[in-house]
Structures are given as C-alpha cells and as structure tokens.
Amino acid sequence: MVISVSGMIGSGKSTLSKLLNKKYQNSLLLEEFSENDEVFNKYLEWIYSKKPNIDLSFQAYITESLEYSFNKANKEFLENNSHKQTHIFLDRFNIEHIIFAIVTLSKKEPKYLKAFLDMFEHLINLDNNPDLAIFLDLSFENVKERILKRGRNVEIENFNENYQYFYELHLLYKSEFIKLTTKYNIPYVIIDTNNLNEEEVFYKAVKIIDEFNFSASKRN
Secondary structure (H helix, E strand, C coil), rough: CCCEEEEEECCCHHHHHHHHHHHCCCEEECCCCCCCCHHHHHHHHHHCCHHHHCHHHHHHHHHHHHHHHHHHHHHEEEEEEECCCCCCEEEEHHHHHHHHHHHHHHCCCCCCCCCCCHHHHHHCHHCCCCEEEEEECCCCHHHHHHHHHHHHHHHCCCCCCCCHHHHHHHHHHHHHHHHHHHCCCCCCEECCCCCCCHHHHHHHHHHHHHHHCCCCCCCC
C-alpha cells in the first residue's frame, strides 16, 4: 500500500520513513525531495531569505515535481511488486503542501491562494493519495529544537528571521491536515511524539501499519 509519514518540518518524518523502509521487505521509500535537487534548494534559499514574488512559483514547482516523482516511482515499483504485498512510503504527500501555501501566500492578496488551489486541483491525481497517513505530532519547542539539531544550513542560518513563519506553520499544520485528509477521504492516525524517542515512534508506527485494515484500497 501507499503510506505517508506526515507532519510539520522537523517532526521526524524522514527518520521514521527510512526506518519503515528498512523494516518492510521490498518496500520503496519516496523522499519528498533529493538533497541534490538544485531547483528545490534554490527555491528554499530564496524563501528563507524572503526573496519577493517566488511563493506561487515555488508551490507550483513542488506540486508538479511530487506528482511526477510519484508516478515514476509507482510505475517502477509495480514492475516487480504489488501494493498488496508491500508498501511505498512517502516522506509527506502532495496535498500537505496546501498547508504551506496557506501560510506562504497569506500575506498576498486572496486571489493568489485561490489561483494556487485552482491549479492544484487540476494538477493532482487523487488516485495518488495514500491509503494511510501517519501524522507525527509535536510541540513547537520540539520543532525548533529538531530543526536546529538536524543541521540543514539554510534553515539554521535563517531560523530567527523566519521564526514567525515556522510558528504560524506549526499553529495551522495539524488542524489543516485533519481538514484536508477528511476532505479527500484519506485515513490517518496521529502519533504524539513529544515524549517518545525515535525507536518508540517506530514501534508505534509499525503497530499501526500491521493492524490497519487496507481492504478499502483499490490498489493492486
């Protein structure tokens, strides 16, 4: 099946998705973006340095890129595997980027967010939505600590300047995630990770996956 590990920046998605990929034989991990993605990294640098008039194009690039990456990976996966036998793990899924758009476009005229949402609805394939989303919940203080700890230079160097952005994103993320998964009929489970270490989060996620009823999925 297709399973998304979802949540705020710094919530531990990448760590958990890699552990799950190792746990489940023949599974595939589709990371949100490659560390060598020059376009994404340049956009990220521009976003954090507050370069004007790039927010809408950044969200458009992300949407198109994630759709392409999923379609390519899914096709390759099905050449040797079946969704009923093993899993594709996503490090966040496309619809979550609506939350980022809500925050990044909030200071522009409402027509910009409307334009993005209209474009988004035309670009995405709802069949690519995950069969299950595991949402990693944590406090803003833990988000801050993990962002600074993981050592991504562009985030560390610009954290104080973008504090309000991270704060607002965290403030909205969980409630908007629930609205979106409800709207698109995506089953989800929330793990409160605040007092858990990586191993404990991993075991909780494995239990959720192994006990989840995937019979409603139309994937082969």
